[in-house]
Amino acid sequence: MNDLILIVEDEPKLSKLLSNYLHRSGYEPECLENGIDVLPSVRERMPALILLDLMLPGRNGIDICKEIRTFSSVPIIMVTARIEEIDRLIGLELGADDYICKPFSPREVVARVKAVLRRSANQKPAGEASQLHLDEERLLATLYGNELELTVVEFKLLTFLAANPGRIYNRSKLMDQIYPDQRVVSDRTVDSHIKNLRKKISAVSPDTELIQSVYGVGYKFDAQLNVRILKE
């Protein structure tokens, strides 16, 4: 297996620290300081994952990420110095797999690297075939060809989240979607539907975390999966 992790970071101290931790965890880290060098290196070395800082000399992380996505689905974790920036980055739908904010603990970064690599290994290569198929007319959801037996509410919730991959929704927004009649339900209702949904998803595909919790905010759909929604 290819264990090459490309660390794109212009603060030498930081990249050295990450490099040491990743090396100790069995990866083969390689550091780049300049944004200009990233694309040639990705094409040539074909890393298993890229840790990509946002502010770089030469070329910024957003442009680099966009261009990589035109030819490669290599997992990308974007690193930013500002927590407020993450929301904007998510909104840009760059196709990054995760976001980390500085200052971070190197341990946390290694854990995220592992998680993203695990997730991408479990996904079938992105091709024409959709991995999650949602048929709104028949209320039929299939994941990797297996039917998920969902309730109407679970189906609505999944379809809404999947229609906007990567976007984070808070609980009240999700409640509006599943109970348009403004019925009074508690935040816990959404959590319990999500919990059941996850249970059904993991019964079909144990390592697929389609719906991710965003701590203190709400939920989002995993942006990597290939989704097809058949409208009513």
Ligand code: CA
């Ligand atoms: Ca920087």
